[in-house]
Amino acid sequence: MTPGLSLFYGGMVGKKNLISTMLQSFISLGVVTMVWTVVGFSLAFGDPIGIEIDGELYGLIGNPFQYMFFDQVNKLPHISIASSIPFILFALFQMKFAVITPAIITGSFAERVRFIGYVFFIGIFCVLVYAPLCHMVWHPNGLIGAYFGVLDFAGGTVVHISAGLASLAGAMFIGKRRNQHHAPSNITYIMLGTGMLWFGWFGFNAGSSLAANGTAAVAFATTTISSATAMMTWVFFDRMQGRKITAMGACIGAVVGLVVITPAAGFITVPQSMFFGFIGAIVSNLALSAKFLKQMDDTLDVFACHGVGGIVGMILTAIFASPEGSSLLHGGWAIFGSHMVVLVGVSVFSFVVSYAIFFVLNKFVTLRVRDEYEEVGLDISQHGESA
Template sequence: MKIEKRWIVSFIVISVVAIAGLFWQPSPDTPEVLSQFGTTDQINAADVAWMLTASCLVLLMTPGLSFFYGGMVGKKNVISTMLQSFICLGVVTLIWIVVGFSLAFGEPLGFYIDGQFYSVIGNPLSFPFFDHVGVLPHLKMASSIPFLLFALFQMKFAIITPAIITGSFAERVRFISYLLFICLFTLLIYAPLCHSVWHPNGILGTYFGVKDFAGGTVVHMSAGFAALAGALVLGKRKNSSHIPTNIPFVLLGTGMLWFGWFGFNAGSTLAANGTAALAFATTTTASAAAMLTWIFFERLNGRKVSALGACVGAVVGLVAITPAAGYVTIPQSIFFGFITAIVSNKVLNAKIMKKIDDTLDVFACHGIGGIMGMILTAIFAQGENASLLHGGWGVFSHHMMALVLVSVFTFVGSLILFKVTNVFIPLRVSEEAEQQGLDLSQHDESLDQHKAEPVGILNLIHEKP
């Protein structure tokens, strides 16, 4: 069997990373480095317990997403679609440890505006291989939990973001080219955006005052616009109509996502406190409101109430409340879910979206949900001069400017990355492979796969007389 060079290169890369990790020598703890950290006495046991739990919950969301997406596609592409989400647990984890966390939360690199320093990305040499990422709390980013726990919690966000994108080009993407794309996306789109919003010196969080409690901008807008770019670059499927294979998979995935989202949003407080409880409450309330709004709105438009629609509506509500989970009241979260479900539904069913083969409507759900969440956060966020309704006219205008910047950066940036990926490895499978289905053509597996021939002692048990 002839092995393609791209797979040889991939194996060499993982080999180099593994060997480098074996011989990696941490840099010395200089006074400058030590000054960033507190002592173990400052660690709060309750916060640690909650953040360990929250990190597990967020990790669960990626397998949940794989079931959510896997149940929606055609029978020939269930395994490949689920694997595209699941593989992010491996790829992004290693990227994050080696250099991704440094790019997102490392020493700020940027420029001065009116004497104030603002950064756009972290120094890749700050925390390579989690250097200096240990049990001590970081005074500016995570003052009551080990810095290592903060890094692991943030890693789960980085994992699920490229996984969300996969729904837009399901049933037609080449697996190895997809792996290259998610590496480039994590390093060049996600990490800079994460740094700009959540790092203490990040330009979007400080200069523009962007409020993103748990990732509406960083995760869902970036994934939504990248998904739109991917759908445009890869083009339409040869057969763009399919019957979802397994609605129970979609229901299971939605339940796992909803469950995990409590860690996603409530965990973003980085503490076991009242704000975490508020985020927990607004998260489930917005999702409940969006789910009901979606199915009622579908019925008003002459479509039957469906389990698939209820699941999509619930996820849209979760997306919408994410940037505002700890900033708004519970009654306001009902409106977040309600209005976002209507807008997202209208976009999903718009004629222009029908011309774009976004297989699982990622942009309409995550992109539009993230946009609506960002706008509504800028209108309703609590606190003096925190939003439009609380005297923060400047905050609102800056949010709108940031919305445009993020949209352009993530869409154009992803478009370029898809094009670059396609130069090195064709993104789209052949027409024959697409017709056969990606499960068989890419992975030699299928839902109808017969049991493998028994081996060893089993040969004797199953041997015909």
């Protein structure tokens, strides 16, 4: 999925920024893998450190020393966290979620960010934003999952909302490009990247059942059907708005369908997944042309696709998810209200902490390239390479 995202983003930017944009996604495999091994997994799935409510401890973050350097992470299952697969397999599977989240953010400030500043950012983001959210949502005693009862099957909240709001913070802090108008460098890269993402998402969503079972099969089905529905909705909605049907539009629609289904993939039916894809495509398509977002210069519309898509997915999950007592239709307004409170809280947390990281980091490592470097392109100015 991460190389797929690299191609997807790389094809969208101008030719003089193709390599730099692709590398920003690809390098996340290196940076986050190291951070996750040393301390990230421990922060996400270590014993909870948090607050006590009614005699129960609910985690805000994990013990940073418990699984440092994958200590005690071995081939045996973990009785409460990963009882169906080897614990080390679970740790590596979760690592891939951590890898792709900051890679998603890169699209918001593409074509104008210094590479070294970005590398520092993703390491810090993994520790201060991703790991706490991962712990609160997916640890058995996490505050969001265990206390508020919020469902996130495969990362709608943990991955897409956090990345979407961080993207908005990045676009706002780093500022607009000198030249916002360019032709995509390679439409075939976009289509190839979309295919890799779509295929990889089966592992992302179906794999989150941690078993080859009925839940995995349902997640597999809802994932591809939501994506297909969103793709077709996107292209026909474009046509209804007087725009041509484009390959890039079809690809963006497909990815939005994948985003919106992610939090609910194993909790809903196939007809409901079609509704998810339809609504997600319409809302994200409208967000794409919102005047507020255009003023921010979110280069590849990451917030409109991943942020808005993740938010829509979380809201629909709060309405339709089928486990007993877990959604509006299966538990009433109280659980729906809990989801909405968490939605606001996670959005504010992701945006504020990410903006603070950009602000503080910029004091030590200038994040934006010089005007002349932006003009010549980041491929040459940052890496001395050309596509």
